[in-house]
Amino acid sequence: MLAKLTDKKKSEITLAKRTEKSVAERIEGTGLTGVYYARDNTRVYPYGDLACQLLGFTSYDASGSTGVEQYYNKYLAGKNGEILFETDLVGVDLEGATAAYLPATDGLNVRLTLDYRIQSLAEDVMRRALTEHSAKAARAVVLDPSDFSVLAMVNLPSYDLNEIPRNDLAALNALSRNSLVSDIYEPGSTFKIVTAAANIEERLRGNPAAFAENYVFSSARTRVVGGTTIRCWSDHKNGKHAGQTLAVALNNSCNPCFVDIALALGKEKFYDYLAAFRFGQTTGLDFSGESVGMLLPEGSVRDSDLARIGFGQTIAVSPIQLACAAASAVNGGYYYAPRIVDEIFSDDGSVREKTERALLGRTVSEEASAILSRMLEGVVRDGSGKKAYLEGYRVAGKTGTAQKYENGQIAQGKYVSSFVGYFPADRPKYLALVIIDEPQGAYYGSTVAAPCAKEIFEGIVKIKRLAPVGGVV
């Protein structure tokens, strides 16, 4: 300190950063000449860890390091305050010179598409699930399929934005990741939505390779593809996976039926749909660090790979990719750019920029989408998605259970349980993707993840005071 203070080459030195206002006032009160302070902007997070990975945090100089803070930094940051001195050429203060203080101007503000009440609700539900299943992580994204605005994003465990663990980089990196956007996982059976959508659309277009709605798939448990045997997760012994149409195959989540579809459509056609659903690409979300997922290049896909992709293996996706793909499959076939920021406005309330719903492309026709949605409503009413059923609200969806891989090997006993659901089935307004990473004990998406989606939907019904179909609350 003394060395710094007596260094004659410096015209000013910084004694302390991020000092409380009261301390600054006390120092000013002492009347020490040559000692002054500059105002700094500090973020205060009244909601603590709410949506922390989505908001992101700023570095000490208040520029955005992660999340919305980073993506929209140029709007949020404002202009740094600075003190100007009249100095001589070597920077030594001139005797009697005056200092001018240019105060920091406040940055612009962003209004998020996030619904605070749905965010809190989803966080509560997922926090309980994290504890109940002693899971490694619990995640959920809720979006509006009619315009792809993000209503909630939950990544647990999390941290309090007011108490950022800046000194523990490993912990900070792990806790501050928005895994819903940056990380990938094998989707498993939720991916059958995409395979079914492709089949229905191709059938409507008159492709003879696609299966009709009343086609009955082979009841065998296995398919032999390119010399490898692919099995259903069920042993097919109780007769439930026999004589299945596409709708029943979705209810039962029967793997071989989706192997048949992927192989019948063929690599080229199937990859056209994967591209339309934006697998292997970003979704267009206004957020930094989005993963494109992992999709085998079309040129190197073997039949056995194609067969597995048909039921959600040999492919890895980000949760936001899966949620958006499902949303576009059931909203009439419209793929919009998902959005987190609704508008940018200044302190006087005037809107500087407004984000609009942006159509990126079509996935399927409205007719195919309606047929698929009816089938997915059946999955929740009669099939593996029963635990997400909510009387009177036409919930639809699909479960998923995937094994985890570590160093290219199946990690024994490690699963990802998921459920993607939405309501109402005929005009989807709320879609939730729930992911429980490494639940202990029960691990099927139908028993672990589907109940969380139901709780989220129940909460939304209360928050939005939604009346059931054909009745009053």
Ligand SMILES: [Zn+2]
């Ligand atoms: Zn089966």
